[in-house]
Amino acid sequence: MAFVKGLKKNTGGLWTGVFQGLAYIAPAATAASFFVVEAGYVGASVPLTFLLATLGVASAMYMNYEFSKRISHAGGYYSYISAGLGGRFGGFASILYYTNVMGALVGFSTLFFAGVAWPLIPQLASNPYGWLPLAFIPLVLIFTLLYFGLRPSLYYTLIGGVIEVGILIAFSLFIILSPATHNSFAPFSLNGISANNLGFGTLFAILGFVGLGSIITISEELETPKKVVPKAIVYGLIIGAITYVISSYALVVGWGITNIATFSTSTNPGFTVISNYLGPIGLLVFVLITLNSFISNGIAEGNAFSRIGYGMARDNLVFPKSMAVTDKKTGSPRKIVLFEALFVSISSIVAGLIFGPFIGATIVTALNGSILYVVHILSNFSLPVYGKNKLKFGARKWVPFLALPLPATVIYLFAIYGTFAPFPPAYPYNYAFYLFIFMILVGIVFVVYLMVKKTPEEIRKIGSAETIQEHSDE
Numbered sequence: 001m002a003f004v005k006g007l008k009k010n011t012g013g014l015w016t017g018v019f020q021g022l023a024y025i026a027p028a029a030t031a032a033s034f035f036v037v038e039a040g041y042v043g044a045s046v047p048l049t050f051l052l053a054t055l056g057v058a059s060a061m062y063m064n065y066e067f068s069k070r071i072s073h074a075g076g077y078y079s080y081i082s083a084g085l086g087g088r089f090g091g092f093a094s095i096l097y098y099t100n101v102m103g104a105l106v107g108f109s110t111l112f113f114a115g116v117a118w119p120l121i122p123q124l125a126s127n128p129y130g131w132l133p134l135a136f137i138p139l140v141l142i143f144t145l146l147y148f149g150l151r152p153s154l155y156y157t158l159i160g161g162v163i164e165v166g167i168l169i170a171f172s173l174f175i176i177l178s179p180a181t182h183n184s185f186a187p188f189s190l191n192g193i194s195a196n197n198l199g200f201g202t203l204f205a206i207l208g209f210v211g212l213g214s215i216i217t218i219s220e221e222l223e224t225p226k227k228v229v230p231k232a233i234v235y236g237l238i239i240g241a242i243t244y245v246i247s248s249y250a251l252v253v254g255w256g257i258t259n260i261a262t263f264s265t266s267t268n269p270g271f272t273v274i275s276n277y278l279g280p281i282g283l284l285v286f287v288l289i290t291l292n293s294f295i296s297n298g299i300a301e302g303n304a305f306s307r308i309g310y311g312m313a314r315d316n317l318v319f320p321k322s323m324a325v326t327d328k329k330t331g332s333p334r335k336i337v338l339f340e341a342l343f344v345s346i347s348s349i350v351a352g353l354i355f356g357p358f359i360g361a362t363i364v365t366a367l368n369g370s371i372l373y374v375v376h377i378l379s380n381f382s383l384p385v386y387g388k389n390k391l392k393f394g395a396r397k398w399v400p401f402l403a404l405p406l407p408a409t410v411i412y413l414f415a416i417y418g419t420f421a422p423f424p425p426a427y428p429y430n431y432a433f434y435l436f437i438f439m440i441l442v443g444i445v446f447v448v449y450l451m452v453k454k455t456p457e458e459i460r461k462i463g464s465a466e467t468i469q470e471h472s473d474e
Helices: 014-025 027-042 046-068 077-085 087-120 131-147 150-177 195-207 212-221 225-255 257-262 269-314 334-355 357-389 395-403 406-420 429-453 456-460 465-473
Strands: none
Touching: 014 027, 014 150, 014 212, 014 225, 014 269, 027 046, 027 087, 027 150, 027 195, 027 225, 027 269, 046 077, 046 195, 046 212, 046 225, 046 357, 046 406, 077 087, 077 269, 077 357, 087 131, 087 269, 087 334, 087 357, 087 429, 087 456, 131 150, 131 269, 131 334, 150 212, 150 225, 150 269, 195 406, 212 225, 212 269, 225 257, 225 269, 269 334, 269 465, 334 357, 357 395, 357 406, 357 429, 406 429
């Protein structure tokens, strides 16, 4: 097997980049999971929370948009943080960001997939370990695609994403336009919702957009990334918002606004609505795109995970530089992929066996979400520092760098509080909270290690274009 240094250029373009982000947010899987949680807080006003969430996500994506016009690095957010706040913060963020994407693969793509599919198969539903073989379906598919390069993964998520979004919108419009549906403006009104419940409902809606910016991790491999990536972020946000608003409205009115209190207490209410309106064939199609949504999500997460690991190896963070190589033909960082396949498989099995697939997924998802919020907050603070110190911006250009990400920072702080309040949180979030504190401490210890083992110049180059160039020239 011939290995080379450097990622394979021009592997994808604008639309493969757009659907890398959309696959990561997994619209159909979100419709089958987060809609239920949000309805418990805001009743029929789930579409309103997605409208509000779009504004919050636009604030969050502004940082991605501005950095991606200037920086292309497989390390994604940790390279952005290094650019403004320095290599020590970048090293700290690399540990958290890597943990975040690993948790997303374990929690959402593997355990949630197994948990959703498990009750649907009678031969497995009665077995307490019946979820276990199902967990290997996304694991095998995800890491097989990653092993053979980025291009197959991108085209899988592109084709699957177009089908998923197309069917989700088509089914939603069918429900909305059906004579049996009682359409109403109520889902877009406050309708007696408390500010606290509206906040938590919107928070879960924002979670539905997590991963939209994951395209930054594959930026080195896209055509003209400094032009393509910013556009892909904007297009992905628009398509995702439209899909969420239309589909959440359709499921709410399809269920019935007067009966919405039972929506959040029902098992798979989205499946029920689809079955009532589109029959068994429609239900089968919806189940299939939902299950594939989990898989596409895992593939997109795997793309990000392998590239972050590769970037860390190239920067000599955790992994040795000898792992920062790619297959000459496919461009796959196969050493990193094989390590991650083993790591994620073991983590998924252990979490599932200890807590069960649903509780295990809940714990890991709460952990990886809260860690990602910390990474985003650091990135938001890094942007104005980068603009001031590196770009030498005057007030007119610099103030937006400071002001526009601020709403997102406030939302992330509220999200961390909401995930773990009251303190200590109740089971199972107490486990997520303790793991969250543990990972913060691990990140701090890692920074101390960097300061002892690396020279100031080596720390300065973490996540930089200089390291990419030096690595390619070796």
